[in-house]
Amino acid sequence: MQLIECPWCGPREEVEFHYGGQAHVAYPAEPAALDDREWAEYLFFRDNPKGLFRERWSHAAGCRRWFNAERDTVTYQFTRVYTAQEKGPVVR
Amino acid sequence: MPEHPDFLWRSPEPKKSYDVVIVGGGGHGLATAHYLAQNHGITNVAVLEKGWLAGGNMARNTTLIRSNYLWDESAGIYEHSLKLWEGLEEDLGYPILFSQRGVLNLAHTLQDVRDSVRRVEANRLNGIDAEWVEPDEVRKICPIVNTSSDIRYPVLGATYQPRAGIAKHDYVAWGFARRASEAGVDLIQDCEVTDFLREGNRVVGVRTTKGDIACGQVALASAGSTSVLTDKLGLRVPIQSHPLQALVSELLEPVHPTIVMSNAVHVYVSQAHKGELVMGAGVDSYNGYGQRGAFHIIERQMAAAVELFPVFARAHLLRTWGGIVDVTPDASPIVGKTPYDNVYLNCGWGTGGFKATPGVGWTFAHTIAHDAPHEYNAPFTLDRFVTGRLVDEHGAAAVAH
Numbered sequence: 001m002q003l004i005e006c007p008w009c010g011p012r013e014e015v016e017f018h019y020g021g022q023a024h025v026a027y028p029a030e031p032a033a034l035d036d037r038e039w040a041e042y043l044f045f046r047d048n049p050k051g052l053f054r055e056r057w058s059h060a061a062g063c064r065r066w067f068n069a070e071r072d073t074v075t076y077q078f079t080r081v082y083t084a085q086e087k088g089p090v091v092r
Numbered sequence: 093m094p095e096h097p098d099f100l101w102r103s104p105e106p107k108k109s110y111d112v113v114i115v116g117g118g119g120h121g122l123a124t125a126h127y128l129a130q131n132h133g134i135t136n137v138a139v140l141e142k143g144w145l146a147g148g149n150m151a152r153n154t155t156l157i158r159s160n161y162l163w164d165e166s167a168g169i170y171e172h173s174l175k176l177w178e179g180l181e182e183d184l185g186y187p188i189l190f191s192q193r194g195v196l197n198l199a200h201t202l203q204d205v206r207d208s209v210r211r212v213e214a215n216r217l218n219g220i221d222a223e224w225v226e227p228d229e230v231r232k233i234c235p236i237v238n239t240s241s242d243i244r245y246p247v248l249g250a251t252y253q254p255r256a257g258i259a260k261h262d263y264v265a266w267g268f269a270r271r272a273s274e275a276g277v278d279l280i281q282d283c284e285v286t287d288f289l290r291e292g293n294r295v296v297g298v299r300t301t302k303g304d305i306a307c308g309q310v311a312l313a314s315a316g317s318t319s320v321l322t323d324k325l326g327l328r329v330p331i332q333s334h335p336l337q338a339l340v341s342e343l344l345e346p347v348h349p350t351i352v353m354s355n356a357v358h359v360y361v362s363q364a365h366k367g368e369l370v371m372g373a374g375v376d377s378y379n380g381y382g383q384r385g386a387f388h389i390i391e392r393q394m395a396a397a398v399e400l401f402p403v404f405a406r407a408h409l410l411r412t413w414g415g416i417v418d419v420t421p422d423a424s425p426i427v428g429k430t431p432y433d434n435v436y437l438n439c440g441w442g443t444g445g446f447k448a449t450p451g452v453g454w455t456f457a458h459t460i461a462h463d464a465p466h467e468y469n470a471p472f473t474l475d476r477f478v479t480g481r482l483v484d485e486h487g488a489a490a491v492a493h
Binding site: 001002014015018019021036037040041043044045046048049050053055071073074075076 | 317319320323328329330331332333377378379380381382386387388421477478479480
């Protein structure tokens with residue numbers, strides 16, 4: 001079990017957190033303009049990189065706030081956590 | 093345990109070109125190669141495996157075989173597969189220790205009971221053996237299940253599929269590999285596909301760690317690594333890779349005569365031929381390619397197992413491991429054609445690919461040979477995420493993805 005750094009509460013046990021998938025998936029700016037393929041992309045298609053991934057986590061058993069993290073999907077190590085208001089780091 | 097023949101398959105150097113290149117030397121890739129040769133006479137085929145043959149999810153799964161799925165589409169392909177399992181030893185001329193010991197899917201709440209009975213009726217309409225059994229019958233089928241009413245999630249009954257079973261996963265892979273190799277298929281290990289050579293809407297070859305290999309058709313059957321390959325093709329697929337852990341106990345006397353699965357408390361157990369209790373649970377929540385998972389998943393799974401099977405309390409856990417499963421939004425696989433003219437996709441089996449091994453090999457080979465889907469994989473197109481014709485097997489599949 002690893003410690004995850006909540007931006008508000010500090011390092012806490014992994015069991016306190018809930019995973020929310022890919023971060024920075026914006027709701028369509030013009031929903032009515034989307035065709036079926038674009039809706040499918042928005043609803044069902046997410047990146048699935050082997051390496052650094054920016055994703056959403058919630059400190060479900062703590063402050064219950066959502067935040068973003070950059071994590072390596074091979075080592076599972078968190079390389080950065082940041083609030084939803086912050087712009088994400090550039091993933092190479 | 094049966095004796096092995098001296099050699100199981102040839103290990104040739106790759107040729108310059110093949111009619112069909114299958115990427116992924118796991119169960120699905122090997123079964124596809126076997127049925128390409130046997131059913132369609134296509135033998136100028138290479139199976140490329142980045143590690144060792146059947147060393148990925150095929151070596152890491154819990155070997156359960158069943159077809160008690162809710163939706164007609166799933167029932168079609170999984171039952172087709174189960175029928176093939178029933179004749180597979182003869183077909184391969186190789187022992188696979190297929191043991192039809194039945195599966196109990198436990199119900200713990202009134203809603204579980206209703207959903208279970210519905211699934212039993214749906215199974216029967218599709219000609220699949222299934223019955224609803226009450227707690228006293230659960231106790232007769234598997235006496236060590238705790239059916240007392242004073243546990244946190246009491247057993248209110250179960251669905252039972254008597255034809256379900258287990259097989260020895262390594263022997264299944266080796267059996268397919270041996271027959272495919274005999275038929276002329278080249279099985280090439282330590283050969284990772286690093287890129288695709290494209291001409292317009294076709295892939296004309298693969299770049300590998302053993303050089304470039306030209307091909308007429310490319311079939312992807314690489315489970316958890318599919319996204320890594322499709323990213324190189326510029327093809328987006330709606331899958332997420334997750335670690336899925338399993339574990340075994342020390343060897344015990346035969347105590348567990350069937351397979352027991354529980355969705356609500358989330359554990360499933362069978363006893364292997366040698367005597368290990370083989371157990372699994374759900375996937376770790378986060379995306380991962382690390383072939384390991386978090387320990388708290390194992391802790392929860394053990395707590396559930398000990399409550400359901402009090403006799404397990406003093407058994408020692410011997411070994412845990414993780415595979416990487418590719419999960420789709422509707423918990424059903426993606427099998428069939430892609431936007432490329434000659435690239436075929438088999439992925440998204442989530443936590444349940446092993447049971448489909450012969451069935452998907454059969455239908456995927458058909459799809460490649462005819463450049464058109466087999467009736468059993470036709471519902472599982474990549475397209476369904478756009479058209480909305482999803483096959484939503486969450487929950488109905490009996491364990492979580």
